[in-house]
Amino acid sequence: MISLRRATADDVEFLVSLYGDADVDPFLGPRRPREAAAMLEEVERSQREPESFGRMIIEVDGERAGALGYHRESEANRIARLEGVAVHPSFRGRRVADEAARLLQRYLLVDLDYHRLELAVYGFNERALRHTERAGFLREGVKRRAYLRHGEWVDGVLYGLTREDLDET
DSSP: OEEEEEOOGGGHHHHHHHHHSTTTGGGSOTTSOOSHHHHHHHHHHHHHOTTTEEEEEEEETTEEEEEEEEEEEETTTTEEEEEEEEEOGGGTTSOHHHHHHHHHHHIIIIISOOSEEEEEEETTOHHHHHHHHHTTOEEEEEEEEEEEETTEEEEEEEEEEEHHHHHHO
16 A cells, blocks of 8 residues: 655655665756755655645555655645655555655645646656656656756756646546
């Protein structure tokens, strides 16, 4: 059984380890916290501001399996940006991130009443591109050579999902 819960201070070590994993880190944005103090700040903000900021833990049968996050992009237009999806290597290949993404979509669009969800994926991250489309996001475009990552300019593939899209699935 896959579930989501808001991260707590007890999860900081897990998050630092997960996001620092050699198979995860290269695919994350350069501003993602990688040290415990900065991660704790994000977790505490998530606790204080659940409507506008979230650091969520993915659990499989009660065991931490990954994480994902969101932040309010536009209050006036009720848009949230998703970020930081990562699944521990021992849980890969089971579509854990797909189900977790669907749970987060429903939470944000139904429970928190966002209208639209957005995210961007590095063009070189084939695994994330496939996951994003399996999870129901619609590809909206490409920001060509928009991000400097690993010493190269890379594309960002843009995705969106609205409340109406969710109702169709």
